[in-house]
Amino acid sequence: MTPIDLQQTSPEEAEFKASTLIESLPWLKQYRDEIVVVKYGGNAMISEELQEAFAEDIAYLRYVGIKPVVVHGGGPQISNMLDRLAIPSEFKGGYRVTSTEAISVVRMVLTGQINPQLVAKINSHGPFAVGVSGEDAALFGGRRRGVMIDGVEESLGRVGNVETVDPTPVLDHLRADRIPVVAGVAPDLDHPGHTLNINADAAASALAQALGAKKLVILTDVPGLYADWPNRDSLVSHLTAAELTKLMPKLESGMIPKMQACLDAVTNGVQKASIIDGRVPHSVLVELFTSNGIGTEVSAS
Numbered sequence: 001m002t003p004i005d006l007q008q009t010s011p012e013e014a015e016f017k018a019s020t021l022i023e024s025l026p027w028l029k030q031y032r033d034e035i036v037v038v039k040y041g042g043n044a045m046i047s048e049e050l051q052e053a054f055a056e057d058i059a060y061l062r063y064v065g066i067k068p069v070v071v072h073g074g075g076p077q078i079s080n081m082l083d084r085l086a087i088p089s090e091f092k093g094g095y096r097v098t099s100t101e102a103i104s105v106v107r108m109v110l111t112g113q114i115n116p117q118l119v120a121k122i123n124s125h126g127p128f129a130v131g132v133s134g135e136d137a138a139l140f141g142g143r144r145r146g147v148m149i150d151g152v153e154e155s156l157g158r159v160g161n162v163e164t165v166d167p168t169p170v171l172d173h174l175r176a177d178r179i180p181v182v183a184g185v186a187p188d189l190d191h192p193g194h195t196l197n198i199n200a201d202a203a204a205s206a207l208a209q210a211l212g213a214k215k216l217v218i219l220t221d222v223p224g225l226y227a228d229w230p231n232r233d234s235l236v237s238h239l240t241a242a243e244l245t246k247l248m249p250k251l252e253s254g255m256i257p258k259m260q261a262c263l264d265a266v267t268n269g270v271q272k273a274s275i276i277d278g279r280v281p282h283s284v285l286v287e288l289f290t291s292n293g294i295g296t297e298v299s300a301s
Helices: 010-023 024-033 047-064 075-084 098-122 168-175 200-211 241-250 257-268 285-288
Strands: 034-038 067-072 091-092 095-096 129-133 140-149 152-165 181-184 184-187 195-198 215-220 239-240 273-279 294-298
Touching: 024 285, 034 047, 034 140, 034 195, 034 200, 047 181, 047 285, 067 098, 075 098, 095 152, 098 129, 098 152, 098 181, 098 184, 098 195, 129 168, 129 184, 140 181, 140 184, 140 200, 152 200, 152 241, 168 181, 168 200, 168 257, 200 215, 200 257, 215 257, 215 285, 239 241, 241 257, 257 273, 257 285, 257 294, 273 285
Parallel strands: 034 067, 034 215, 067 181, 129 181, 152 195, 215 273, 239 294
Antiparallel strands: 091 095, 140 152, 184 195, 273 294
């Protein structure tokens, strides 16, 4: 992030930049020393420019005294690798069906490719980020799950829910002023030695709850939640947990895991949860440090 050079700007430009910075003051006071969990995924992971902007946002949070925790998925990269290896890729109810053959690819892409790349980008702004897998030190424990489609439960293969969370390894990193970057996989509690693919939205929500986070932010590839999709004028900027519960049966399948993650978070101690458009550069900063924010925010009441 380029520093502001006041000598190279007009008085009007300097005043505008100062007013922009001072607008963040109430939010800096609100979030300082608090944990904010950010789920990173979707199109924001593909564009080099957006990757850099996201890394800048996370480093900025750390420098102003907030404690960011990143949980990432890797859907597009996993799909690309499965295609390259001619392994069938299928989705049911918004969740990826993960075969025994596919789980090794999922694990490789998440922990061996995306995680170290993201850690490196954040660390270009300071030596803070450290990679963590959901399998490390029993951070997550998972159990296999299916998905209900038209009243029938369909198998998802090696896909699981987060059943247990031990936040100790993440808290240890936070106490050392590090930024944990967590890959969304988990050991299978019922089949020792097996790995499960866990939805990164659900993983971020479960971790936010276990950490007592102030806020959960989920990056996605739409501007927010539409109450009446595809009506573009029905974008919802804020709703309560009760209002979201009523809307859930009407949502598109791809939006259900994200909104369920928000709902679970705010009904289990996280103050607020938001889904924001990861295609907008610096959307995390806009959401946290401006009065209007961006996307859709969910609160308990």
